[in-house]
Amino acid sequence: MHKGKAYLHCLPRQQAERIWWDKLTAIGYFSGLPVQQVSAGEALGRVTAQCVYARQSVPHYNSSAMDGIAVKAQDTFGAGETAPRKLVVLKSDEPFADAGCYIVDTGDVMPAGTNAVIMVEDVHFSEGYATITAAAAPWQHVRVIGEDIVTNEMVLLEHHVITPADIAALLAAGLDSVEVVAKPKVTVIPTGSELVATHRELKPGTILDVNSHMLCAAVTTWGGVPNRHAIVCDDYQQIKEAIVDSLQVSDMVITNAGTSAGTEDFTADILVELGEVLVHGVAIKPGKPVVLAICQGKPVIGLPGYSVSAMLTAELFVRNVLFARQKLPRPQVETVAAAVSRQVYSHIGVEEYVRVSLGEVQGKTVAAPLGRGAGLISSLTKAQGTLVINETKDGLAAGTVTPISLFGKCSVGNNILSVGSHDLALEILGVFLGRQANLALSCANVGSMGGIMAIRNNEAHIAGIHMLDEGSGEFNVPFVKRYLTNNGSWCLVHLAMRDQGLMVLPGNPKGIQSLRDLVRPDVEYVNRQRGAGTRMLLDYQLRQLELEPGNIAGYDKEVSTHMAVAATIAGGAADTGMGIRAAATALGLDFIPVAQEQYDLILNFSPEDERLALIIGILQSPEFRQQVEALGGYDLSKAGERVAF
Numbered sequence: 001m002h003k004g005k006a007y008l009h010c011l012p013r014q015q016a017e018r019i020w021w022d023k024l025t026a027i028g029y030f031s032g033l034p035v036q037q038v039s040a041g042e043a044l045g046r047v048t049a050q051c052v053y054a055r056q057s058v059p060h061y062n063s064s065a066m067d068g069i070a071v072k073a074q075d076t077f078g079a080g081e082t083a084p085r086k087l088v089v090l091k092s093d094e095p096f097a098d099a100g101c102y103i104v105d106t107g108d109v110m111p112a113g114t115n116a117v118i119m120v121e122d123v124h125f126s127e128g129y130a131t132i133t134a135a136a137a138p139w140q141h142v143r144v145i146g147e148d149i150v151t152n153e154m155v156l157l158e159h160h161v162i163t164p165a166d167i168a169a170l171l172a173a174g175l176d177s178v179e180v181v182a183k184p185k186v187t188v189i190p191t192g193s194e195l196v197a198t199h200r201e202l203k204p205g206t207i208l209d210v211n212s213h214m215l216c217a218a219v220t221t222w223g224g225v226p227n228r229h230a231i232v233c234d235d236y237q238q239i240k241e242a243i244v245d246s247l248q249v250s251d252m253v254i255t256n257a258g259t260s261a262g263t264e265d266f267t268a269d270i271l272v273e274l275g276e277v278l279v280h281g282v283a284i285k286p287g288k289p290v291v292l293a294i295c296q297g298k299p300v301i302g303l304p305g306y307s308v309s310a311m312l313t314a315e316l317f318v319r320n321v322l323f324a325r326q327k328l329p330r331p332q333v334e335t336v337a338a339a340v341s342r343q344v345y346s347h348i349g350v351e352e353y354v355r356v357s358l359g360e361v362q363g364k365t366v367a368a369p370l371g372r373g374a375g376l377i378s379s380l381t382k383a384q385g386t387l388v389i390n391e392t393k394d395g396l397a398a399g400t401v402t403p404i405s406l407f408g409k410c411s412v413g414n415n416i417l418s419v420g421s422h423d424l425a426l427e428i429l430g431v432f433l434g435r436q437a438n439l440a441l442s443c444a445n446v447g448s449m450g451g452i453m454a455i456r457n458n459e460a461h462i463a464g465i466h467m468l469d470e471g472s473g474e475f476n477v478p479f480v481k482r483y484l485t486n487n488g489s490w491c492l493v494h495l496a497m498r499d500q501g502l503m504v505l506p507g508n509p510k511g512i513q514s515l516r517d518l519v520r521p522d523v524e525y526v527n528r529q530r531g532a533g534t535r536m537l538l539d540y541q542l543r544q545l546e547l548e549p550g551n552i553a554g555y556d557k558e559v560s561t562h563m564a565v566a567a568t569i570a571g572g573a574a575d576t577g578m579g580i581r582a583a584a585t586a587l588g589l590d591f592i593p594v595a596q597e598q599y600d601l602i603l604n605f606s607p608e609d610e611r612l613a614l615i616i617g618i619l620q621s622p623e624f625r626q627q628v629e630a631l632g633g634y635d636l637s638k639a640g641e642r643v644a645f
């Protein structure tokens, strides 16, 4: 079958782009563009279809450029400090006579017979005379016809992006409307029998169609006019009809999902039937199964179903096509060089796009990689940029300095990077930082130990940690002493005592009472990743109770946040897992307390850094304490106290 064959041969991204671009150019997609007349006042950002010429001169009459008197310059010749000249002040309706003058304001028509203006400050008026003490040069302080723009002069070049000042020039030059390149009409067709349009229809197995909204918004951002088609189920004939209908009314058609190898993935086959498939499969991750085709002389793009894949492939294969179709210049993507905060693996032969959070830590720009799943919309919303691992590499070692393409304007200096154990209190801290100092907090959740390592390598500003030292029974301090040298650039500050316990479904259907129930054969556990404080606490408690981790079903099933544990239980994929009460409360789960633990923050700022005092001030403020304690299971009575250094 066509699809299988083409799909096995993923093209390198550059080659796919070249094929795509060359074909679109060859079919004339970027020339002889449709045009449209728009009123000048509404032409901002539009692109002129052709050169625009003035219908009238600006100004269209000779006018006074100053408040003063209009004179005939020749009458003033010879005037000076020692030879003042008296001119008769004429009424506006009187005809000009030699040695006369008229009082004029800025913008007034120059009265017949006059050819210069003397500013009022240089004139002495008395008894119907204006006395001057300097000669006026012909045409001084007069705006002559066409001084700015002359009839038939070119006002704007073709394919020029219209600015606010251009609108003034158009109107002044007598052009009430202007011919611009039409915005491309783009139909976005969401496909998939599992898709629903509203939350009401959500149930296990149905997915809310978010991508068509996202893609339409992207089309708008890129200057196109989107048209969102209704959801089409996975039916060859129905998808084909939707594409054929959309081609009638659009300059470009985007289908979403159904691009890969599943039994109901029809996009590529339909496009082979309707036109020419140029590319099916590009060696990029995410976004591999993208389909690029030409049908009826128009581009049809099959974007993969996962949101991140869809967005990335739209940026690669839709955005610049839309810009070129409007003669809009490609926006420059800004880049910064940053050190990756941890090792990132990738596959040789595949170009990988990794979303990152950025921050400036102790003078170094750091990129913290976010989750890489193709379905993780939050990795797009939380990221400030993307790093690309090219196809010749199998990854980037921690600390490698690499270019990061920024999403729009991003002030890296305003970002605070928190890398460590996740806690909902950190999100609240982020809100306070935003309100009080316009700072943004980005959290990468890698567990307590990962946080300590990030501080050690100067790759984070904040690390939340909660690690119990088995020997001393003390939290956190032994670990920072063991792994960090105290060079005065960081300190350990207390955030909260918090309840850790077992989360279970409402009503506790499995009757779980304590950690002893975890070794029951009918109980499935979900664990936190190695190095997470919660996992250490569990292991400590298990040893106290002489319980074997190997006897716990699901001990090896790992997720990386409290909320992910809660979500796993709420979704029925596990019966219980350890985490904080706030996560259980957030998802309506029951909570069986097991222990209280100390959650502290390592703050990696030099002592004079204002952000250090700001954060400690927030932690100590009653507003912050109240808001966190309201989550349930927190005691913040000592928040903001220094624990060590």
Ligand SMILES: Nc1nc2c(c(=O)[nH]1)N[C@H]1C(S)=C(S)[C@@H](COP(=O)(O)OP(=O)(O)OC[C@H]3O[C@@H](n4cnc5c(N)ncnc54)[C@H](O)[C@@H]3O)O[C@H]1N2
Binding pocket: 190, 191, 192, 194, 195, 207, 208, 209, 210, 211, 212, 256, 257, 258, 259, 260, 261, 262, 265, 286, 287, 288, 289, 303, 304, 305, 306, 307, 309, 374
């Ligand atoms: N056996 C293989 N399976 C998959 C492969 C492969 O090579 N072999 N490729 C994977 C890759 S990579 C991607 S990317 C996806 C792309 O899949 P499709 O384009 O066929 O899309 P679906 O499978 O229909 O959907 C994927 C996923 O996205 C959700 N989705 C779809 N549309 C929307 C929407 N409008 N809004 C929100 N979410 C949407 C859909 O429900 C699925 O969960 O295939 C892999 N599989």
Ligand code: MOO
Binding pocket: 284, 285, 286, 287, 288, 289, 304, 306, 309, 374
């Ligand atoms: O290439 Mo797919 O887009 O990673 O999931």
